[in-house]
Every structure is written in structure tokens, then in C-alpha cells.
Amino acid sequence: xxxxxxxxxxxxxxxxxxxxxxxxxxxxxxxxxxxxxxxxxxxxxxxxxxxxxxxxxxxxxxxxxxxxxxxxxxxxxxxxxxxxxxxxxxxxxxxxxxxxxxxxxxxxxxxxxxxxxxxxxxxxxxxxxxxxxxxxxxxxxxxxxxxxxxxxxxxxxxxxxxxxxxxxxxxxxxxxxxxxxxxxxxxxxxxxxxxxxxxxxxxxxxxxxxxxxxxxxxxxxxxxxxxxxxxxxxxxxxxxxxxxxxxxxxxxxxxxxxxxxxxxxxxxxxxxxxxxxxxxxxxxxxxxxxxxxxxxxxxxxxxxxxxxxxxxxxxxxxxxxxxxxxxxxxxxxxxxxxxxxxxxxxxxxxxxxxxxxxxxxxxxxxxxxxxxxxxxxxxxxxxxxxxxxxxxxxxxxxxxxxxxxxxxxxxxxxxxxxxxxxx
Numbered sequence: 001x002x003x004x005x006x007x008x009x010x011x012x013x014x015x016x017x018x019x020x021x022x023x024x025x026x027x028x029x030x031x032x033x034x035x036x037x038x039x040x041x042x043x044x045x046x047x048x049x050x051x052x053x054x055x056x057x058x059x060x061x062x063x064x065x066x067x068x069x070x071x072x073x074x075x076x077x078x079x080x081x082x083x084x085x086x087x088x089x090x091x092x093x094x095x096x097x098x099x100x101x102x103x104x105x106x107x108x109x110x111x112x113x114x115x116x117x118x119x120x121x122x123x124x125x126x127x128x129x130x131x132x133x134x135x136x137x138x139x140x141x142x143x144x145x146x147x148x149x150x151x152x153x154x155x156x157x158x159x160x161x162x163x164x165x166x167x168x169x170x171x172x173x174x175x176x177x178x179x180x181x182x183x184x185x186x187x188x189x190x191x192x193x194x195x196x197x198x199x200x201x202x203x204x205x206x207x208x209x210x211x212x213x214x215x216x217x218x219x220x221x222x223x224x225x226x227x228x229x230x231x232x233x234x235x236x237x238x239x240x241x242x243x244x245x246x247x248x249x250x251x252x253x254x255x256x257x258x259x260x261x262x263x264x265x266x267x268x269x270x271x272x273x274x275x276x277x278x279x280x281x282x283x284x285x286x287x288x289x290x291x292x293x294x295x296x297x298x299x300x301x302x303x304x305x306x307x308x309x310x311x312x313x314x315x316x317x318x319x320x321x322x323x324x325x326x327x328x329x330x331x332x333x334x335x336x337x338x339x340x341x342x343x344x345x346x347x348x349x350x351x352x353x354x355x356x357x358x359x360x361x362x363x364x365x366x367x368x369x370x371x372x373x374x375x376x377x378x379x380x381x382x383x384x385x386x387x388x389x390x391x392x393x394x395x396x397x398x399x400x401x402x403x404x405x406x407x408x409x410x411x412x413x414x415x416x417x418x419x420x421x422x423x
């Protein structure tokens with residue numbers, strides 16, 4: 001384990017996060033004396049994950065679990081399986097979880113984990129072995145009152161079930177609260193899979209009203225069409241918006257009159273990607289950013305909205321369904337151009353909010369209906385948007401800066417009031 005304040009990459013996600021914190025410092029008044037708390041992860045664990053492959057060979061993978069800040073409660077954050085996972089990325093994602101949980105006023109700190117692997121290259125049995133070995137390596141720092149993992153890119157409810165079972169085996173009894181995003185019959189919550197996409201829609205709906213952008217007829221472009229992008233697109237389509245462009249790992253499709261989302265769902269079920277959908281034309285991945293649109297939903301990976309793309313983007317509203325999709329310099333350009341950005345730390349917080357509900361249900365062994373889950377989710381998301389909007393108007397700043405101000409005040413106040421042990 002190591003206590004790290006930086007990693008060598010000069011333009012990585014961690015550096016973007018540090019720059020975001022620096023921008024908030026002038027607004028924190030007396031609490032800024034504690035700001036270095038936010039610039040250093042509390043704990044960073046790098047683990048070797050060896051597994052026996054199906055052909056009998058042994059392969060080694062590198063895994064991570066970073067706990068950025070635990071001042072407000074146990075760590076909370078997903079586990080990512082992706083070939084590009086590295087410490088820089090995981091540190092940044094854990095820090096954004098700290099900000100996100102505080103911005104929503106959830107009783108959690110921020111954490112994140114991952115393994116550098118392409119999960120599609122592994123068989124189901126290899127994926128299970130990888131997950132169980134990784135769990136055994138990080139098991140001593142996770143737990144219902146320590147750090148609660150969840151699904152992220154490349155992981156799913158089945159992976160969470162393996163983590164829960166492996167951790168429970170070490171404890172000698174079933175511990176459902178060690179992870180969220182589990183299968184419902186293993187203590188998971190109804191509404192969890194769709195929660196992040198629903199949160200994107202709810203926050204987008206609220207901010208669209210505030211900037212006088214009618215959803216009916218609005219042209220929406222979606223990058224990333226997994227759980228988040230697909231659910232957000234479905235809800236916007238139900239609100240009579242036009243889904244004009246979609247990009248995923250298979251390619252980009254375009255239909256200026258709006259796509260039939262129900263037909264696209266059937267296509268996805270058969271082909272596992274949007275490429276080849278007969279209800280739209282194929283365009284280049286780069287052209288996606290320059291189609292005529294009113295609302296952009298980046299719901300893939302971080303670092304997608306570059307300076308060049310920000311200069312030409314036609315959207316009036318950007319809803320960050322992914323974590324860290326906008327470079328800092330690009331964010332400035334969007335602000336200068338009058339494009340409203342709903343930042344990731346509130347826009348995509350629907351997932352962690354329902355994860356909180358799942359954790360509460362597991363602790364109480366009392367479960368709610370999906371209708372109750374959605375009602376509670378909508379209420380918290382709307383409150384968060386209103387709080388951030390009010391702070392942005394009072395401080396005369398962007399929604400991102402306002403969200404960071406609220407979150408950092410809550411985190412650093414907790415740090416100050418808890419004190420430093422030993423004194």
C-alpha cells in the first residue's frame with residue numbers, strides 16, 4: 001500500500017481532477033487549509049492477480065483498489081475491467097466518487113478498483129477465477145463498513161455475485177452488503193441497472209427546464225450505448241426527443257429524424273452493437289461530434305470531449321453520463337460558448353444513489369419496490385440539481401464548480417470536525 005499524491009502522466013485523469021480541485025480552492029474560505037486532504041488518496045493498493053487459464057497456462061494481471069477519502073463514511077465505487085486501466089485512472093475515478101457521494105450528500109467516501117484486462121478475451125470460467133482471486137487480494141480492505149465495490153465498465157451483476165460469495169466465504173457467513181449492483185435474488189436492488197441512465201435523464205430534464213430547452217423535438221446524440229446511454233436514450237425518446245446519433249464500440253449511426261429505439265433494442269439483442277442498424281446510416285466516429293444536436297450525452301469513457309470537439313459542438317446542453325468525459329480546457333470552451341454542462345458528479349450519480357439504497361436494504365434486510373426506488377432516486381437527484389443550480393447562481397460559476405464547492409465543503413468540514421489522530 002502507498003500514499004500517493006501524483007503519478008507521472010502529465011495529461012492523465014488524476015491531473016484533470018487535481019486541476020478541478022485547484023479551481024474550487026478560492027471558494028472554500030477557512031476550509032481551504034484542509035484542501036490537501038483532497039489531493040492525496042488515503043490508500044492505494046496494487047495487486048498481482050495470477051490465474052490458471054483454461055489451457056492450463058498461468059497468466060498474471062494487475063489489479064487496483066484505491067480509497068480516496070473516507071471522512072464521510074465507507075468507500076464507495078465500482079470495479080472496472082478494461083485494457084487501459086491504470087493507477088492514474090483509478091485514482092481519479094476514486095476521487096470523483098468522493099466528490100459525487102458528497103455532492104448527493106450520501107454517507108459514503110470515494111473508492112474505485114479495476115483490473116487491466118479485456119474481459120471479452122476471457123472465458124466465463126477464467127473471468128470467475130480472475131474475479132475471485134482479485135477479491136481475495138483486496139479482501140482485507142473492503143467490507144460493508146469499510147469499502148463497498150459495485151459494477152463499472154466491463155463488470156456486471158454476475159461479477160458482483162462472485163465478489164460477494166468470495167468475501168463471504170472468508171467471513172464464514174453471507175455478507176450481502178459487501179458489494180452493490182448484485183443480482184436481485186442475492187440481495188440486489190430493483191432499479192439498479194437502469195439507475196444511472198435514469199439519473200442522466202432526470203438531471204437533464206431539470207436543467208433543460210431551467211435553460212428553457214424543450215425536450216419535445218430536441219435532437220439528442222449519445223456516445224456509449226450500454227446500461228447508461230441506452231436507458232437515457234429510451235427515456236428521452238419517451239419524452240418525444242429525437243435520438244439522432246449513437247456511437248458505441250462497433251461504430252456510429254445517424255438518423256436526423258430520430259431513431260426507433262425499440263427497433264434498435266431488438267437489433268442490439270441480436271448483434272451486440274449499433275453497427276448495421278437498418279433504421280439509420282453509418283457515419284464515421286469522428287463525424288459523431290459534429291452532427292446537429294441540442295443535447296449531447298457522453299456515456300462511454302473519460303477524456304472524450306477535446307478542445308477541438310468543444311469548439312465545433314452544436315449542442316446546447318451536455319449531460320455527462322460517463323466519468324470525466326470532458327478535458328479541462330474543453331470545459332472552458334464550452335462555458336465560453338454558452339453550452340450548459342451538467343457535470344458527471346451529479347449527472348451520472350443515479351447509480352451510486354441506488355447503490356446506497358441497496359446497501360441500506362441489505363443492512364436492514366428489508367427491500368423496496370422498483371416504484372419506491374425510482375421515487376426516492378428522483379427526489380434526491382432533483383434536490384441535488386437544485387442545490388447545485390442555486391450555488392452556481394450565488395457564486396457566479398459553472399455547474400461543475402458549484403457541485404465541487406458543495407461537495408468539498410461537506411468533505412472538508414467532516415475532516416475538520418473529526419480532527420487528525422494523533423493530534
